[in-house]
Amino acid sequence: MFAKTASSFVRLVSAQDAEAAIQALPDAQRGLAARFTGKPGQIVLLPGDAEVAAWLGIGSGTDVFVLGHAAKTLPAGDWSIANLPDGWDPTLCTTAWALGGYTFDRFKPAGIELARLCPPAAADTEDARRIAEGVMLSRDLINTPADRMGPEGLEAAARKLAERHGATVSVVTGDDLLTQNYPMIHAVGRAASEAPRLIELEWGNPDHPRIALVGKGVCFDSGGLDIKAAAYMRLMKKDMGGAANVLGLAHMIMSAGLNIRLHVLVPAVENAVGAGAFRPGDVLDSRQGLTVEIDNTDAEGRLVLGDALTKAGEHDPALVIDMATLTGAARVALGPEVMPFYTDDNELALDLAESGITTADPLWRMPLWEGYDRWMDGSISDLVNGADTPFAGSITAALFLRRFAPSSAPWVHFDIFGWNPKDRPGRPKGGESQASRAIYHMLKKRFLD
Structure with missing residues (x-):
């Protein structure tokens, strides 16, 4: 290199x-x-x-x-x-x-x-090397087409990364998701030929602060029964960009030997059309116990993240970070180059903003506006997975996720794009790592020594 x-x-x-x-x-x-x-x-x-x-x-x-x-x-x-x-x-x-x-x-x-x-x-050549390797890992995963990077391929990538760094991986697959209480992950992925799964990677000293990275792993998103138009489906191999980003970030963290107990959670599914597909109007149970009515099957990412965020909160984390290619509304607001993030923790927000500037990894804090939280309330369920308004789509998605994030630890959500639509210097067209370098810089400042 x-x-x-x-x-x-x-x-x-x-x-x-x-x-x-x-x-x-x-x-x-x-x-x-x-x-x-x-x-x-x-x-x-x-x-x-x-x-x-x-x-x-x-x-x-x-x-x-x-x-x-x-x-x-x-x-x-x-x-x-x-x-x-x-x-x-x-x-x-x-x-x-x-x-x-x-x-x-x-x-x-x-x-x-x-x-x-x-x-x-x-x-610091070694730090530059590990950052570049992490970014390139994320790019490779996103650029790989879904016929080779389905839930099984994503699991294989996590296992390969774990073997390199001496981490452990555990996976809950198929109907075992129901018996082990991950009903929303199961519902979203059950119609696909490759079984849905929750992939967990753990690394580091158990005595160090636990940091959870949760990445949306929708390996292809057809939209489900609310099927996408062809033009919007073309790039949906990148809908596992959140998972790709957290795996690349995990490489940076483990390679640097940060003083943390790393917990990576990737709900890996394909949102497919089939006899087993979940439907508009269905009411899903969740690991947290909240019920969710399905307004639109194309708002599936927040569902699988909900179960994974709940699991992350069960292990007394010091910080929970989720990354997801979640909404088109985020791109309408900030375009493909600036990544919005959401958190109630002002100190964390400041650290991330400064890290984004330092690393030339542009971020922008968006509001968890309380006035919109009621838009996610259900009439026959605790929640709906889509508000009945076209407004503030990225904000309402973040507010939905906040219902599942632990209240006992800081939480931050990144609504990333995972893709460069045009070539830019150092950022070729195709799959991209976004916000990961800034997050790594923030974690390094907090947990290196």
Whole structure:
């Protein structure tokens, strides 16, 4: 992933400094850079220069992830950065370069040789490596199609990760979900050819604070009997993005050896159409004891998360974090790049917001608005799984989940997208890890020492 020594150097040049940099070149090289403007990702090669072999444009100089361009656009070989702009964190720069080299090549060879980075001296190279590995794990899981990443495939991925880090995995599958009281997970997944399951991974010293990561693992979402239109179903292999993100985050945590007792819970299902499918109007029992009337079978993620959140709260956690590709309303509000999160804990919210800025992993706190909580009340049940209004869909989904989250510990919900609709530097089109780097940074500050 990284080089130990470099044979070539790249200089980072902002748009503001581009003209002066060109004028400072020897006459023999000035023509090579004549069209260089310093726009993000622009490359100019300077053959014959013993010190700087290339320039990379960084635009305004505010986006560290512009370095993601370098891995695939510079000539193959081992490179060092000749200059880091003020305020650019060396470890984040190293991470951004590595993530820019990602390609999902399971079915089609990448056919490209990457430019490798010799990290800056001040970089924590091992931390950059574990973060990049975690992000790439999440990307790979999301990008893998549902015929190869159903509930069984997700379980296999969790077991592989556990084996790498000496963690343990337990799984409750099929009708055992009913006997062990996970009725909503069972109901959502029972119509699929692969049985639904609750996957649990545990790692760490039992004496350390227990941190629960709950990830929505809907491996494909047809919408159920309230079936989605084809255009909205096309990317539903990514509906297990919450599970993919918590597994990638778990890799970062375990690799860093944080002082926590990690508890990962992944309800893994396919929301399929079949004779056993749950129906609009059905009333489901839940592990917590609340009854839930089904308004729409396409609001299934909150159901499986409800049982998993209840289970997480039964083990005296110090913190519960859930991640889910839960609502289109979140994308209407904040688009595909900024991830909303919900919590009643102000200190936690502040730590997460600061971590999002530090790691260039953008987050935005959204309100758990009490006035909308009554919208989730049922008439013949304790709850409905969908409010009878098109307004505030991401907020009402979060309020639904809060009914199942433990009241004895801080809880935070991330309504992620899990996908890059367009290529961006360091963030290629396809499956994406979102909010995980910020969460890891927050946990590292709290539990590393």
